[in-house]
Amino acid sequence: MTTPMQADQKDIRFIIERQDGPDQPTYTEEFTVPYRPNMNVISALMEIRRNPVNANGDKTTPINWDMNCLEEVCGACSMIINGKPRQSCTALVDKLEQPIRLAPMKTFPVIRDLQVDRQRMFDALKKVKAWVPIDGTYDLGPGPRMPENKRQWAYELSKCMTCGVCLEACPNVNDKSSFIGPAAISQVRLFNSHPTGAFHAEDRLEALMEDGGLAQCGNAQNCVEVCPKGIPLTTSIAAMNRQTTLHSFKSFFGSDKGRTGSAVEA
Amino acid sequence: MATRRDYFSRKVHSLLGVIPIGLFLIVHLSVNYYIVDGVESFNKAAKFMGSLPYLYFLEVTVIALPMIFHGVYGVYYAFLGSINTNRYSYARNWMYMLQRFTGVFLVIFIAWHVWETRLAKLRGVEVNAEMMQNIVDNPLMLIFYIVGILSATFHFANGLWSFAITWGITQSPRSQRFMSYVSGVVFLALSFVGIRSILTFAGIL
Numbered sequence A: 001m002t003t004p005m006q007a008d009q010k011d012i013r014f015i016i017e018r019q020d021g022p023d024q025p026t027y028t029e030e031f032t033v034p035y036r037p038n039m040n041v042i043s044a045l046m047e048i049r050r051n052p053v054n055a056n057g058d059k060t061t062p063i064n065w066d067m068n069c070l071e072e073v074c075g076a077c078s079m080i081i082n083g084k085p086r087q088s089c090t091a092l093v094d095k096l097e098q099p100i101r102l103a104p105m106k107t108f109p110v111i112r113d114l115q116v117d118r119q120r121m122f123d124a125l126k127k128v129k130a131w132v133p134i135d136g137t138y139d140l141g142p143g144p145r146m147p148e149n150k151r152q153w154a155y156e157l158s159k160c161m162t163c164g165v166c167l168e169a170c171p172n173v174n175d176k177s178s179f180i181g182p183a184a185i186s187q188v189r190l191f192n193s194h195p196t197g198a199f200h201a202e203d204r205l206e207a208l209m210e211d212g213g214l215a216q217c218g219n220a221q222n223c224v225e226v227c228p229k230g231i232p233l234t235t236s237i238a239a240m241n242r243q244t245t246l247h248s249f250k251s252f253f254g255s256d257k258g259r260t261g262s263a264v265e266a
Numbered sequence B: 001m002a003t004r005r006d007y008f009s010r011k012v013h014s015l016l017g018v019i020p021i022g023l024f025l026i027v028h029l030s031v032n033y034y035i036v037d038g039v040e041s042f043n044k045a046a047k048f049m050g051s052l053p054y055l056y057f058l059e060v061t062v063i064a065l066p067m068i069f070h071g072v073y074g075v076y077y078a079f080l081g082s083i084n085t086n087r088y089s090y091a092r093n094w095m096y097m098l099q100r101f102t103g104v105f106l107v108i109f110i111a112w113h114v115w116e117t118r119l120a121k122l123r124g125v126e127v128n129a130e131m132m133q134n135i136v137d138n139p140l141m142l143i144f145y146i147v148g149i150l151s152a153t154f155h156f157a158n159g160l161w162s163f164a165i166t167w168g169i170t171q172s173p174r175s176q177r178f179m180s181y182v183s184g185v186v187f188l189a190l191s192f193v194g195i196r197s198i199l200t201f202a203g204i205l
């Protein structure tokens, strides 16, 4: 293994896994980028875009990648950097081992090069109704207040930027399984803890109990290790296990269901 | 409309892993431990187990059917996952991997073990200490049994840890860590009981 970047080194080497389009074959291409202090992976990719010539001196196409905020809050720039899924905007070149290896995340369909389509994550949020419905024909007035200690942990959960890193690391998210992934499960906990969001708590729990939902979690706990926002995903998963279990007991034994779920479904 | 078969099966699988299969494992290893007091003691204990009322009914409902469900769903579930300990070598991910490897190995081990002992009884062979002694006289079989016992104790102990999450009992990182210590103690204790018994059968202890 080579050492981290020294300030006096002139060039940075990149080995990048590329793909020209969704169903195209993958190939790797090497690049050298002149070193500047305080570079991140994105500024290096911009450098390559300015002068798309690979390490052999051959002219090539610029590399495609996704980005928005450039401050690790949007999640768009996630990719595999030296084997680990993370955001390229906060991946500082000075802190990375060389050569720097970039590849797209494998969990999502590749659009081109390092750009992937995270649609499945947004579909998952829709499926579990990860919002607080307040729209109506009249003003609903202010909602109930939220206890401060609850607000504090809920705030941590709200930092999720649907970056997809937790799905990428999860051994149960793969093409054999339909597992929804840790991020959406944690969002159910967030929106169920909200005093107004709680009106729809049961809908969200039922969405999690469908095939490909919470039951597919195998407790490998990689998600909590890799989440860049430090979201306590495994606590959320266990909490949703408890909520769905209680919910299923309540709807089977309890009295607060005039009509059963299956009668409505039929 | 999407179904909830996954959710239901997964909960049944989890519950059966502890009750009754896990409890049966504890009873089974404890009865075997009588061999440490000598052959007679073991034979008496085995005879007592064999004389329980409704034996066939109990064997089928408490052992066979739960094992078959847990085993079949377990194999299906294990192969839905993938192994990525190369890239993500966190302790819990290794446990995840071992839980699946031991599970699949247990299918082979338990099938063999049942064939060699309980089904031999149906074929008219007497199940007693001598039978086990003959089996583990063969060093390869002894190794097979040692790996089988350790797989079962690991799988059960680590299964207790994930059971507590599957049912939402341990939520905080602290309680989950505490549970992994509990699981470690269960693993060591049951492994001691199991290994000491099998080595005694083999005449090594």
Ligand code: HEM
Pocket: A217, A218, A219, B013, B014, B015, B016, B017, B018, B021, B022, B025, B070, B071, B072, B074, B075, B077, B078, B099, B100, B102, B103, B104, B105, B106, B107, B152, B155, B156, B158, B159, B160, B162, B163, B164, B166, B167
């Ligand atoms: C000695 C017999 C066995 C015992 C005592 C046992 C016990 C358990 C327990 C207590 C769990 C935890 C349930 C949970 O995670 O909620 C578990 C999980 C599991 N078992 Fe078994 N089991 C046995 C045999 C098997 C067999 C033969 C297989 C077949 C592959 C298997 C596959 C699995 C799998 C894949 C899990 C993982 C569940 C998870 O972590 O999400 N088990 N087992």
Ligand code: SF4
Pocket: A075, A159, A160, A161, A162, A163, A164, A165, A166, A167, A182, A183, A186, A226, A227, A228, A229, A230, A231, A233
């Ligand atoms: S939970 Fe963390 S790793 Fe997963 S999508 Fe949200 S921010 Fe990314």
Ligand code: FES
Pocket: A066, A067, A068, A069, A070, A071, A072, A073, A074, A075, A076, A077, A078, A087, A088, A089, A090
């Ligand atoms: S560009 Fe938004 S997280 Fe990197």
